[in-house]
Amino acid sequence: xxxxxxxxxxxxxxxxxxxxxxxxxxxxxxxxxxxxxxxxxxxxxxxxxxxxxxxxxxxxxxxxxxxxxxxxxxxxxx
Amino acid sequence: xxxxxxxxxxxxxxxxxxxxxxxxxxxxxxxxxxxxxxxxxxxxxxxxxxxxxxxxxxxxxxxxxxxxxxxxxxxxxxxxxxxxxxxxxxxxxxxxxxxxxxxxxxxxxxxxxxxxxxxxxxxxxxxxxxxxxxxxxxxxxxxxxxxxxxxxxxxxxxxxxxxxxxxxxxxxxxxxxxxxxxxxxxxxxxxxxxxxxxxxxxxxxxxxxxxxxxxxxx
Numbered sequence: 470x471x472x473x474x475x476x477x478x479x480x481x482x483x484x485x486x487x488x489x490x491x492x493x494x495x496x497x498x499x500x501x502x503x504x505x506x507x508x509x510x511x512x513x514x515x516x517x518x519x520x521x522x523x524x525x526x527x528x529x530x531x532x533x534x535x536x537x538x539x540x541x542x543x544x545x546x547x
Numbered sequence: 548x549x550x551x552x553x554x555x556x557x558x559x560x561x562x563x564x565x566x567x568x569x570x571x572x573x574x575x576x577x578x579x580x581x582x583x584x585x586x587x588x589x590x591x592x593x594x595x596x597x598x599x600x601x602x603x604x605x606x607x608x609x610x611x612x613x614x615x616x617x618x619x620x621x622x623x624x625x626x627x628x629x630x631x632x633x634x635x636x637x638x639x640x641x642x643x644x645x646x647x648x649x650x651x652x653x654x655x656x657x658x659x660x661x662x663x664x665x666x667x668x669x670x671x672x673x674x675x676x677x678x679x680x681x682x683x684x685x686x687x688x689x690x691x692x693x694x695x696x697x698x699x700x701x702x703x704x705x706x707x708x709x710x711x712x713x714x715x716x717x718x719x720x721x722x723x724x725x726x727x728x729x730x731x732x733x734x735x736x737x738x739x740x741x742x743x744x745x746x747x748x749x750x751x752x753x754x755x756x757x758x759x760x761x762x763x764x765x
Contacts, residue, residue: 479648488596503695508596511678512623512649515695 471520473504473542475535478514484536485509487529497523498544505541522546551579552748555586557631560618563588570639571700580644583751584637585744588629590615590714595624595691602626602722610717622701624678624691625722628715632708632729634743638751642697653678653690656703659750660688664705666746669733679721680705685728689721707731707743 475485485507492498504518526543529535553570555563563586573579592615594602602625603610607617629635642652654673660680661671664687671680671687680688690703706712709731720727731738 477647479650479652481650501696506596506621508623509649510597510623511653511691513596513621513693514649515693517696 470525471522471544471546472540473516473519473544475507475537475539475541476516477537478507478509482509482537484534485514487531487533487535487541488513489531490527492524494524494527497521507535516541518544520544520546549580550752551582553582553584554744555584558586558588560588560591560593560616560629563635563637564618564620567637567639567700571695571698574639574641574698575696577641581641582639583748584639585747586635586637587631587633587740588635590628590630592617592626592628592714592718593622594619594626595622597624597722598626599722602719603717604719605717613714613717615714615717620701622691622693624689625720626718627689627691627704627720628718629704630711630714632711633704633706634740634747635702635704636747637702638699640699642694642699647697649692649694652699653692655754656690656692657688659747659754660703660705662750662753663743663747664688664730666750667730667734667738667743669730677721682728682733685726686720687728687730687733705730705743705747707738707740 488508489506491503498518500521501517503515505516507514522544525545570582664671671682678690688705692699692701706729709729715727
């Protein structure tokens with residue numbers, strides 16, 4: 470089980486907004502697939518999947534604000 | 548550092564957008580280290596991820612009737628205008644080789660614009676808390692980027708020609724009630740677009756020549 474965490478995006482950036490999920494709960498992803506698009510004030514950031522597997526849980530909905538270090542999703546690795 | 552420079556000249560937004568995405572794939576797959584796409588666009592308004600209806604002073608139908616196109620795109624930021632007389636620059640850069648820091652890169656782009664316009668004896672500034680470059684209280688350059696696998700795309704625009712700013716009145720640029728200006732307005736004289744491009748390329752090489760290409764980290 471792999472926890473996908475919002476990584477450090479830069480100095481002074483403590484949070485980001487979830488703008489788009491490329492997958493839904495239960496869907497299969499491949500390593501490096503775009504998993505989620507996050508937005509800061511002047512940038513969007515596509516977070517790739519760290520592994521191949523099935524998404525077991527998405528923790529935040531589109532429009533939610535997430536702190537750096539928080540878990541965005543959980544993937545059952547294959 | 549091997550930098551590929553692509554000058555599209557006057558380009559439709561859609562073709563330049565597709566070109567960006569092609570180059571982005573090349574940089575992500577490490578077939579290419581970095582690229583800089585330069586162009587001017589036919590009149591177009593782009594909506595970044597933070598754009599809302601409140602950023603428009605006219606209806607979409609009225610804007611279409613004026614001959615402009617509208618695109619929802621994947622960059623950060625609000626709404627902006629691109630058109631002839633404005634230099635648009637898309638740096639497609641793998642930040643693994645520089646610094647994986649969105650704010651660092653945005654400040655680098657601002658520095659690039661400030662230095663480039665400084666070559667024309669113009670003093671431009673940042674504004675605290677706002678991304679972009681200003682001359683006094685008027686905005687001369689807008690910035691909005693997207694990042695995929697830590698590779699940047701989209702970028703910045705600089706208003707060069709004085710006669711081509713009227714379409715900014717259709718929108719609230721970057722979602723704010725601000726005035727925009729151009730390099731020619733600020734200098735009070737004509738400026739050759741080719742000279743601006745040449746200066747910008749020189750400054751771009753200065754900023755990024757100290758990269759650590761070949762020592763990528765995850």
